[in-house]
Amino acid sequence: MDWGALHTILGGVNKHSTSIGKIWLTVLFIFRIMILVVAAERVWGDEQDDFVCNTLQPGCRNVCYDHFFPISHIRLWALQLIFVSTPALLVAMHVAYRRHEKKKQFRKGDQKCEYKDIEEIRRQRFRIEGSLWWTYTSSIFFRLVFEAVFMYAFYFMYDGFRMPRLMKCNAWPCPNTVDCFVSRPTEKTVFTIFMIAVSSICILLNVAELCYLLVKFFLRRSRKAGNSKQQPNHENKEETKQNEMNELISDSCQNTVIGFSS
Amino acid sequence: MSWAFLRDLLSGVNKYSTGIGRIWVAVVFMFRLLVYVAAAENIWKHEHDEFECNIKQPGCENVCFDHFFPVSHIRLWALQLIMVSTPSLLVVFHVAYRENREKHHNQKLYRNPGKIDGGLLCTYLISLILKTGLEIVFLVLFYKLYDGFKIPRLVKCDIKPCPNTVDCYISKPTEKMIFLYFLVATSCLCIVLNLSELSYLIFKYSIKCYLKRDMKKQQ
Numbered sequence: 458m459d460w461g462a463l464h465t466i467l468g469g470v471n472k473h474s475t476s477i478g479k480i481w482l483t484v485l486f487i488f489r490i491m492i493l494v495v496a497a498e499r500v501w502g503d504e505q506d507d508f509v510c511n512t513l514q515p516g517c518r519n520v521c522y523d524h525f526f527p528i529s530h531i532r533l534w535a536l537q538l539i540f541v542s543t544p545a546l547l548v549a550m551h552v553a554y555r556r557h558e559k560k561k562q563f564r565k566g567d568q569k570c571e572y573k574d575i576e577e578i579r580r581q582r583f584r585i586e587g588s589l590w591w592t593y594t595s596s597i598f599f600r601l602v603f604e605a606v607f608m609y610a611f612y613f614m615y616d617g618f619r620m621p622r623l624m625k626c627n628a629w630p631c632p633n634t635v636d637c638f639v640s641r642p643t644e645k646t647v648f649t650i651f652m653i654a655v656s657s658i659c660i661l662l663n664v665a666e667l668c669y670l671l672v673k674f675f676l677r678r679s680r681k682a683g684n685s686k687q688q689p690n691h692e693n694k695e696e697t698k699q700n701e702m703n704e705l706i707s708d709s710c711q712n713t714v715i716g717f718s719s
Numbered sequence: 720m721s722w723a724f725l726r727d728l729l730s731g732v733n734k735y736s737t738g739i740g741r742i743w744v745a746v747v748f749m750f751r752l753l754v755y756v757a758a759a760e761n762i763w764k765h766e767h768d769e770f771e772c773n774i775k776q777p778g779c780e781n782v783c784f785d786h787f788f789p790v791s792h793i794r795l796w797a798l799q800l801i802m803v804s805t806p807s808l809l810v811v812f813h814v815a816y817r818e819n820r821e822k823h824h825n826q827k828l829y830r831n832p833g834k835i836d837g838g839l840l841c842t843y844l845i846s847l848i849l850k851t852g853l854e855i856v857f858l859v860l861f862y863k864l865y866d867g868f869k870i871p872r873l874v875k876c877d878i879k880p881c882p883n884t885v886d887c888y889i890s891k892p893t894e895k896m897i898f899l900y901f902l903v904a905t906s907c908l909c910i911v912l913n914l915s916e917l918s919y920l921i922f923k924y925s926i927k928c929y930l931k932r933d934m935k936k937q938q
Contacts, residue, residue: 459756462726462748498761505769505890515773516888520872527893535758539749546745554738630773630873630886 460490463542470545472582473552473589477666478597481659485542488655493534497648500641501531507640514630521626521637527614530645534652537607541659544596544603551592552583585670586677594670601663608656618653620645722756725804732807735814735833735843739916743909750905751800759898762891763793769890776880783876783887789864792895796902799857803909806849813842840924844917851913854906861903868903870896 464486471482504526510518559581585593612618620642627634639645726748733744766788772780817832817839835843861868870892877884889895 459722459753462723463753466748505765515771516873516886519769519771519888519890523872523891523893526891528897529762529891529894532758532762532894532898536754539753539757543749546749550741550745553741630888 460494467542467545470549473548475585475666475669477662477669481662484655484659490538497531500644500648501529503640504529508637510626510635510637512631512635514632517631517635520628521631524626524628525624530649533607533611540603541600544599547592547596551589555583590674594667597663597667601660604656604660608653618649620649722752729804731811735810737916739912739919743912746905746909746912747804755796755800759796760793762894762898763791766791766890770887772876772885772887774881774885776882779881779885782878783881786876786878787874792899795857795861802853803850806846809842809846813839844920847913847917851910854910858903858906868899870899
């Protein structure tokens with residue numbers, strides 16, 4: 458189980474996404490997950506071993522490292538990527554549910570069903586409308602929320618996005634104030650800024666996709682409203698015709714009744 | 720042999736699960752297995768090397784580490800993941816047994832061997848109860864072994880060969896605590912999912928039974 462498995466799961470959702478969604482997925486896998494696994498993990502690999510404090514006091518280094526890095530950048534990014542990928546599962550589950558319903562219909566031999574075989578149902582791409590639209594839109598909304606929360610958490614915990622070279626530590630058992638030096642601060646700053654930049658791009662893509670879906674929804678609604686306005690004219694004409702027929706029938710009936718009574 | 724085996728196993732189980740069961744599989748994959756492999760494993764990787772005691776006495780660090788961490792958090796976490804996923808195998812075996820029986824007798828004995836009814840329902844309910852039980856057992860084990868879910872920065876050790884009392888410092892205690900709370904939260908979520916699935920199935924099938932009895936009475 459690793460990022461490859463996530464790729465398999467999300468790849469399935471890709472088929473039913475909009476074009477912006479497909480771009481988002483590509484950005485996620487190439488510029489975030491791949492960079493994390495191939496490069497960032499190496500940069501942060503020796504973070505505690507090479508975190509050096511100017512003291513021989515045992516325990517001081519451990520305590521200072523824990524104080525300045527409550528949760529490592531690399532772990533925060535891994536959590537962010539996992540949380541941001543999870544809403545896509547909602548869409549995958551909804552699509553699987555729809556497929557299951559269609560398969561049930563097909564098996565019952567429903568004549569309304571327009572598929573030739575089960576394979577076609579499996580391969581079918583569903584359009585984003587109806588309840589699937591709501592699921593898809595909520596998944597984008599949650600993605601945005603998670604991205605924003607993690608970026609804020611990052612900024613809050615590390616007081617900006619820069620990695621300092623030197624940190625002054627006076628947590629017990631360090632005697633007085635001790636200078637501690639972070640390993641590879643410039644490389645870490647570069648990667649941090651890169652990851653934040655790509656997060657921002659992903660946020661923009663999500664906002665664009667949300668706007669696109671909303672515009673599409675309102676356009677479809679106005680088209681439906683336009684169609685239903687044309688129909689009442691036809692209905693009125695038919696109603697007048699029916700009224701004329703009814704009058705003719707009632708007139709002829711009355712004549713017959715009068716005829717009988719007399 | 721790696722976590723991919725567990726992933727394939729759970730994907731196989733997914734076919735015969737209810738909707739809530741599928742959500743449970745997704746939670747185990749994304750929030751437990753993936754977080755374990757991608758993040759948590761690396762935090763505990765060098766826990767022994769980074770465990771430092773304020774003493775030069777050889778053997779003292781080893782003895783103190785062994786005393787405070789009889790079984791490392793990360794190993795308990797891995798064991799929990801494996802144990803909690805295993806009861807689902809019962810369902811897979813039962814379905815395979817049904818299909819085998821049909822093949823052996825060369826006739827259709829079940830309307831659908833994968834549908835949860837009759838004996839398979841009992842097996843499914845037993846697997847749910849086992850899953851929930853194991854989750855609770857591991858949570859209690861974590862709580863008892865480590866005195867709550869805290870990880871202190873400093874532990875005081877006075878076991879031989881350490882002379883007197885010695886200060887020992889644990890590496891990355893805050894990060895470890897954050898992930899431990901994450902583990903507890905996801906375990907509780909899985910317990911809630913299992914219990915809701917259990918109640919849903921019991922409710923569904925008691926209604927079915929009741930309706931069948933009602934129809935028979937009317938006839």
